[in-house]
Amino acid sequence: MRYLPLTDADRRDMLGVIGVKSVDELFRDVPQSARLGGKIAGLPDHLGELEVERAFQAYAAKNVSSSVAPFFIGAGAYRHHVPATVDYMIQRGEFLTSYTPYQPEITQGTLQYLFEFQTQVTLLTGMEVANASMYDGSTGTSEAVLMANRVTRRSKALLSGGLNPQYRRIVETTAHWQGFKAVSGKPDAEGLEDLIAAVDKETSCVVVQNPSFFGHVRDFGKLAEACHAAGALLIVVVTEVVSLGLLKPPGEMGADIVVCEGQSIGNGLGFGGPYVGLFATRDKYMRQMPGRLVGETVDADGKRGFVLTLSTREQHIRREKATSNICTNAGLCALAFTVHLTLLGEAGFRRLAEINHTKAAQLADKVSALPGVKVLNDSFFNEFTISLGKPAAPVVEALAARRILGGVPASRLLPDDKSVENLLLLAATETATDEGMAALVAGLKEVL
Amino acid sequence: MRYLPLTDADRRDMLGVIGVKSVDELFRDVPQSARLGGKIAGLPDHLGELEVERAFQAYAAKNVSSSVAPFFIGAGAYRHHVPATVDYMIQRGEFLTSYTPYQPEITQGTLQYLFEFQTQVTLLTGMEVANASMYDGSTGTSEAVLMANRVTRRSKALLSGGLNPQYRRIVETTAHWQGFKAVSGKPDAEGLEDLIAAVDKETSCVVVQNPSFFGHVRDFGKLAEACHAAGALLIVVVTEVVSLGLLKPPGEMGADIVVCEGQSIGNGLGFGGPYVGLFATRDKYMRQMPGRLVGETVDADGKRGFVLTLSTREQHIRREKATSNICTNAGLCALAFTVHLTLLGEAGFRRLAEINHTKAAQLADKVSALPGVKVLNDSFFNEFTISLGKPAAPVVEALAARRILGGVPASRLLPDDKSVENLLLLAATETATDEGMAALVAGLKEVL
Amino acid sequence: MDRSQGRSGGIASGSSVEAATFTGNRALQIEEPLIFEMGQPGRTGVDLPEPPKVKDRLNGLRRGGEIGLPGLSEPQVVQHYTRLSQKNYAIDMGVYPLGSCTMKHNPRINEKVARFAGIGDLHPLQPVSTVQGALELIDCLAHWLKTLTGMPAVAMSPAAGAHGEMCGMMAIAAALESRGERARRKTVLAPESAHGTNPATAAALGFTVKPIPANESGRVDLGALKAALGPDVAAIMLTNPNTCGLFESEIIEISKAVHAAGAYFYCDGANFNAIVGRVRPGDLGVDCMHINLHKTFSTPHGGGGPGAGPVVLSAALAPYAPYPWIVQDGDKWRIAEDGAAVDGQPLGRLKAFHGQMGMFTRALAYIMSHGADGLKQVAEDAVLSANYVMAALKDTMTPAFDGPCMHEALFDDTFLKDTGVSTLDFAKAMIDEGYHPMTMYFPLVVHGAMLIEPTESQAKEDLDQFIGALKSLAERAKSGTAAEAFKAAPLYAPRRRLDETLAARKPILRWRPSNNPPSVDPMKQAAE
Amino acid sequence: MDRSQGRSGGIASGSSVEAATFTGNRALQIEEPLIFEMGQPGRTGVDLPEPPKVKDRLNGLRRGGEIGLPGLSEPQVVQHYTRLSQKNYAIDMGVYPLGSCTMKHNPRINEKVARFAGIGDLHPLQPVSTVQGALELIDCLAHWLKTLTGMPAVAMSPAAGAHGEMCGMMAIAAALESRGERARRKTVLAPESAHGTNPATAAALGFTVKPIPANESGRVDLGALKAALGPDVAAIMLTNPNTCGLFESEIIEISKAVHAAGAYFYCDGANFNAIVGRVRPGDLGVDCMHINLHKTFSTPHGGGGPGAGPVVLSAALAPYAPYPWIVQDGDKWRIAEDGAAVDGQPLGRLKAFHGQMGMFTRALAYIMSHGADGLKQVAEDAVLSANYVMAALKDTMTPAFDGPCMHEALFDDTFLKDTGVSTLDFAKAMIDEGYHPMTMYFPLVVHGAMLIEPTESQAKEDLDQFIGALKSLAERAKSGTAAEAFKAAPLYAPRRRLDETLAARKPILRWRPSNNPPSVDPMKQAAE
Numbered sequence A, B: 001m002r003y004l005p006l007t008d009a010d011r012r013d014m015l016g017v018i019g020v021k022s023v024d025e026l027f028r029d030v031p032q033s034a035r036l037g038g039k040i041a042g043l044p045d046h047l048g049e050l051e052v053e054r055a056f057q058a059y060a061a062k063n064v065s066s067s068v069a070p071f072f073i074g075a076g077a078y079r080h081h082v083p084a085t086v087d088y089m090i091q092r093g094e095f096l097t098s099y100t101p102y103q104p105e106i107t108q109g110t111l112q113y114l115f116e117f118q119t120q121v122t123l124l125t126g127m128e129v130a131n132a133s134m135y136d137g138s139t140g141t142s143e144a145v146l147m148a149n150r151v152t153r154r155s156k157a158l159l160s161g162g163l164n165p166q167y168r169r170i171v172e173t174t175a176h177w178q179g180f181k182a183v184s185g186k187p188d189a190e191g192l193e194d195l196i197a198a199v200d201k202e203t204s205c206v207v208v209q210n211p212s213f214f215g216h217v218r219d220f221g222k223l224a225e226a227c228h229a230a231g232a233l234l235i236v237v238v239t240e241v242v243s244l245g246l247l248k249p250p251g252e253m254g255a256d257i258v259v260c261e262g263q264s265i266g267n268g269l270g271f272g273g274p275y276v277g278l279f280a281t282r283d284k285y286m287r288q289m290p291g292r293l294v295g296e297t298v299d300a301d302g303k304r305g306f307v308l309t310l311s312t313r314e315q316h317i318r319r320e321k322a323t324s325n326i327c328t329n330a331g332l333c334a335l336a337f338t339v340h341l342t343l344l345g346e347a348g349f350r351r352l353a354e355i356n357h358t359k360a361a362q363l364a365d366k367v368s369a370l371p372g373v374k375v376l377n378d379s380f381f382n383e384f385t386i387s388l389g390k391p392a393a394p395v396v397e398a399l400a401a402r403r404i405l406g407g408v409p410a411s412r413l414l415p416d417d418k419s420v421e422n423l424l425l426l427a428a429t430e431t432a433t434d435e436g437m438a439a440l441v442a443g444l445k446e447v448l
Numbered sequence C, D: 001m002d003r004s005q006g007r008s009g010g011i012a013s014g015s016s017v018e019a020a021t022f023t024g025n026r027a028l029q030i031e032e033p034l035i036f037e038m039g040q041p042g043r044t045g046v047d048l049p050e051p052p053k054v055k056d057r058l059n060g061l062r063r064g065g066e067i068g069l070p071g072l073s074e075p076q077v078v079q080h081y082t083r084l085s086q087k088n089y090a091i092d093m094g095v096y097p098l099g100s101c102t103m104k105h106n107p108r109i110n111e112k113v114a115r116f117a118g119i120g121d122l123h124p125l126q127p128v129s130t131v132q133g134a135l136e137l138i139d140c141l142a143h144w145l146k147t148l149t150g151m152p153a154v155a156m157s158p159a160a161g162a163h164g165e166m167c168g169m170m171a172i173a174a175a176l177e178s179r180g181e182r183a184r185r186k187t188v189l190a191p192e193s194a195h196g197t198n199p200a201t202a203a204a205l206g207f208t209v210k211p212i213p214a215n216e217s218g219r220v221d222l223g224a225l226k227a228a229l230g231p232d233v234a235a236i237m238l239t240n241p242n243t244c245g246l247f248e249s250e251i252i253e254i255s256k257a258v259h260a261a262g263a264y265f266y267c268d269g270a271n272f273n274a275i276v277g278r279v280r281p282g283d284l285g286v287d288c289m290h291i292n293l294h295k296t297f298s299t300p301h302g303g304g305g306p307g308a309g310p311v312v313l314s315a316a317l318a319p320y321a322p323y324p325w326i327v328q329d330g331d332k333w334r335i336a337e338d339g340a341a342v343d344g345q346p347l348g349r350l351k352a353f354h355g356q357m358g359m360f361t362r363a364l365a366y367i368m369s370h371g372a373d374g375l376k377q378v379a380e381d382a383v384l385s386a387n388y389v390m391a392a393l394k395d396t397m398t399p400a401f402d403g404p405c406m407h408e409a410l411f412d413d414t415f416l417k418d419t420g421v422s423t424l425d426f427a428k429a430m431i432d433e434g435y436h437p438m439t440m441y442f443p444l445v446v447h448g449a450m451l452i453e454p455t456e457s458q459a460k461e462d463l464d465q466f467i468g469a470l471k472s473l474a475e476r477a478k479s480g481t482a483a484e485a486f487k488a489a490p491l492y493a494p495r496r497r498l499d500e501t502l503a504a505r506k507p508i509l510r511w512r513p514s515n516n517p518p519s520v521d522p523m524k525q526a527a528e
């Protein structure tokens, strides 16, 4: 076995030192009834690397790679070009194979990039403080609601109809089992929803998404004022973090907590995970935050260094009183994020956002020219919703048969809602090409 | 420009410190007539990473990847599975982006792996001393002949008809321009050649290949004796280094110099390069070797360390009296070789060789059953020659049209020799599958 | 120059001082500033084409002003992160015996297959017809997990162990709800040795955590447990092998008693690596258990994630598994997503999309590479190595319990009594010796705990050197004269001991131009 | 334990000694044995299936006995090479100003595209119809090289610069041969500042190398050259910009004179990076020039290769280009290989297959990424940076020549006169400061030469810190009291100064069980 350094001779010697005859004696505490004779039945034996590689090539061959087909899918995960430098860095063993920096003297590498990551997140979101990552944007959103409940000591969350339906379901699930109210608005395909009236004295928070699930871009300044007037918090969710290169940041709209799905920067599509959740808030709520925090300090020689800090919020210290049960988070995805964003810098990040918006605008103009197709959005960033006049799901399947990955039917995430049955979400990033757009338009012409 | 750290402000400041108005002043020594107005005409401007990636995807799409087609090509380069660990290691910046270890205190990593590499090469070849690599097996072969000329102070080399024709041409080219005699035997497709009679008092060396270009496996013990009796050296060339896991090593046959193409271990096919030349000889000829040598020593604290040594053989010290003009060699390919061989170890390397031989034997049995096909070899390692009764080149093209990469027609390397027109070289490694072999057999049935 | 404060700014002329450097660097150990101290306007590490002008659709919300991101070129970015990486310890560098975290070898082939086109680049919402291979892959891993644990169902979506705990405890709550007993059963029993995530999870779901005492052998006191079991008890959360590295020998009696009391058995599977391939938790009466793929199945720890925490479920809890899961219809696969008509009452959804696919791929590659035979050997070698370390050190250090351990060896700090050396000091001294320290001060039930988990990945020679170093350190500590030396450790790491109190008292959690960090005067350091 | 001699064997109890470690490690700096000291029979880092038994075809030559390769598991292999890598300095870590070697940034995208399926995995002898994209790629690079140099032809196959020199000088010999003058023209002129490969190459081809003196400005003395030119002269080998980092201002007069004398002009293009995109060697009268793709076009130096050394050829030498080359017929590409009917008289073949494809791919990616505009900027920034370093240090150190330099700044050791500090000592002290030293003692024409090539890849801030460090070191040296400190350097590197004399006197070029290396007693070291 290539991964096992111990030889049979080693094993014999070691058993000797321990003073037992066989390794079975070391498992003596296992109840008789649970002891298996030999290997577990019905499972194959070990394979060489070449065989393993072939097995995964076979899996891959049964999928349509997003790199070979015209691609316009978004709805919470976006296809972007990730520079080769990013992938190289996250594969360096010193980053890849180390763990949570419990011993700061020999994990300054991890600690410093997390400190830089936290700073980048505050800058993008326009907030004051950020943590060292959550699992992803969706789980981060329910953590934000829980935090708002702690801060306000209230237990009713209002969820916008513009929130990604899966995110909404996650908050609702958390609400049900952790015991608070989650009131959800109906899907807001037109982007006309106004939640201000719904905010009341029981409300712990209002959760909105920008751009919304359907792509609409809104200013939530008034809503923030209404929330604050009622003693509630405004939580702004961003599922396409690239939009922050072009759009007024939630911090400037008065958001109290901002949660982003960070996948777009540095992290590939990966069939849905692992991704990285960005979590930012105001200084005054710092001690109510979930997750790890890295802080600056000095060492015995007076040199600047970094450590995990404010751990008294966390499960390993605070146990049942912890702000969250999160332990392992998304370290390496945060590294990918911060390396990519460092490569982009101010100029590159803004330019990237500009290109995304331009591509989407071009696509919107192209498809809106198609008979029977209506673009629902006056405003959007790199994704928008069109109505097809017929159910969208079969249309997408028909496009797939033509090897075109032509967006997400709203019904995929809102199966029970007839009113969105004809709606299709289309996204275009910097990776979209004129040929690809032409193929989509031609495909739609055929199948509509 | 993503690769250029200097900003325009930096450039202005730096020009100021230098005390010139413009960078043009720094190029003042360039003759007027050679100064270009602006950029060189007729060349495109810079591209982003995404665009560069697309350009190379377009090139790749116009080739048939050896990973997707049944594959039986050898003739001096062999397709083997390279463990992922190897590719990871050679991409680590500390190895990839450092240079010849001129400063041993901060290049012990490179120096130690080269010392280990040198030792591995002596073990595989059964020789006493090896250098830190040559460009590849083909250039190493002509360096070996030059070394034999120095050692024997003679200037006639006998080249076996079993030597790879390109290797032969390289030695002949060197002989013509550097002024010595290279006498080549006729292509030895049957493996019956006997060079003993040809060895005389002018002979500086005899160059043989094992397995031969046509795949035959020979013992050159007698030839070695004849050479030594006549004061000549025996040079044994090995183009498939994996064969040394199963075959009696040249050192045990009395070889004086052994040159191997090391590509098979750790290095991909790469359309012909870069590869790595292994070069080994007897201790007594150490000081006549070309190339770099790493030796063991101690540092000021008495700790073991490694340095480049015996540099008085080399161009940077010895200049016109150097044993070779080689400077940059094949460091990173040597690293790939040594990492892969370290993973294999004694057991793995022998097993790998056994599998290669078994696959080739199976293939030989299968094709020999085909009407009109004759296997010329009684002996071989993982490659052999078949006669088709008709020209092989069109057959190979016909197979290629069926997406089968079905070996190398001898005429590809021996275009002027009608006698080999019908011969086809077939190789099978551990990467050959039963399905692939079946496809080749079926393909041959169709096209023959 | 003052932009680069991580590097020594002023190059003082220090002909006077011997052992210092002007730059503050130490040969290959290079001081590194923050990216915000390296940035320059107009510099970038990417080249992006200028987009054509179009009328924007931003609803007047175009971002104004500076974001404040630093501008670095690609060479600087590569150097920055390379130098940072060189300040880390990692599995790839040596023994990393961090108990409970299972720092085993992370094969590179797993990284390679996870990046295959057609695997790494799939969108989770692609039409199901275009991701059949991906669904088959997930289903294949699910089959392995169910078979290895002997459990009928598995929920794949949890993102890590703690998330898996949440999933499993929600399933228990759901089962109680459908029995109409949720309001009544508000107590969760857990030993004090439990990992922090256990009580944190239970509390988040509104349960009150009641500790169950351990017996002198470090296992659950069965009598006390039975006494604690009543109509108010929802579940027990038990780690097995437990966090002391011991197998709960009475686990079957425990599960019987728990079930008899109408409660459920949540098993924390963080230590499954000790028994994988040899013992099936399903045979122990477990109702649900999370599996940390980043522990037992070696998906890289990545400096603190990402991980994955699938949860296997008993027949009693299977109906409550959350969306989504993979369903095979003949030779096709589909995804049961929210709203899909299914039997059972899914408890809801815990995560967007379908789980940590990147971790699934790596874990499956690891599992295929080992096979049923290799996984069994993994458990045996892990347990053998831990017992070897325990046996070799038992006379020098003080084992917390006697008898064989499973995959990790637990020591207390008795052997340091009156030496002036603490568990922390001892750990920091290990750093200078070239090792990552063991887990310190966990589990809480042992004084000055040192939890050593060698895993199956270390060669005997390396364990021997590790043992030799610990012996020598223990002897030095016991000499009674070395407390100062231990307090000074580490001496050779990129940083000496860091002031954690300062960090917590005045939190600096982000860079600001105004932070102005402690100036590093290499001359001063040298003087010390 | 004694199998791992690179690591401290005996763990001595050293409570007495303060600043030592038992293992000999220093935190992240870990001592590493040789693989031969780590091996165990029966251990392996691969799993290969047992092959079916077949009758062998080995002609009775099956290898007997042990080969002697050590057996290591994959985790050990990963740790071994990771730890070794951590003993290296590299471009990715900081300023690497090794003059003449052009240690510029190596972009990772180049590594990525070189590994694309369909590029990295092609066999050189695949049917030409199956490698059209590969041939097009080579032809595209050839077009760039010809256009950038203003030369009509290029030979792509040479494996490195020295190999390119061999190719170019053979072409010159071939041209002379066809003129019937080869026997007569046996002299090659080269300045004493020439790189060692120049005389080595010329001598190998049977030429006698005659030195041409330099003038006080560090360039070829035109008068002396003209005097040396005669009917016996085959060629001049001249590096431009030359190895002193200076542009040969009279190069056109030189080439005119050379041609007038019936000789050829070989230009060593190792320093082409200083003028790429700004000056075309073809406009200077060059007959042939090798281009080190691993310098000007940043293919990674890899610890000493691989490289590539294509040679551009003038119309006079083009007919003699060696096999193979790529030919475009309409929209198809083919390879002109040995025996192919071609016009011209190819001089033969220098290398198997078609050249260093892996380097071609990377170089073309680098070239496309920069474009004509970026390459020009590359030359300008490289020259600007070198002049900046020169200007900043000219009062502290002693420039070998005055006036602006090109891409590298050359200093002599005058500033160290009577300090007891040598160029070598100065270089070793730079190591402790976190830098790779500059090229030392080359070119030979300058006493104690220090050749600094910053390249275009370093940020101004980093150049400033580098300059600051060198100034401080120079001042310390001049203080006259620091010779000892300099002789002791480096202090912080993985190794102190190594005994090169011992290495050469008793060469140990391979591991043998009997080598028994100097035992490392960390206690002893500490005592020092």
Ligand SMILES: Cc1ncc(COP(=O)(O)O)c(C=O)c1O
Binding pocket: A326, A327, A328, C100, C101, C160, C161, C162, C163, C195, C197, C239, C243, C268, C270, C271, C292, C307, C308, C309
């Ligand atoms: C015993 C135990 N339970 C639970 C956890 C939490 O798992 P994770 O970090 O994957 O959330 C851990 C990991 O630290 C653990 O050791």
Ligand SMILES: Cc1ncc(COP(=O)(O)O)c(C=O)c1O
Binding pocket: B326, B327, B328, D100, D101, D160, D161, D162, D163, D195, D197, D239, D243, D268, D270, D271, D292, D307, D308, D309
């Ligand atoms: C001036 C000069 N000429 C020739 C060479 C030889 O080039 P290579 O090392 O690629 O063979 C070098 C490289 O060191 C050089 O600097």
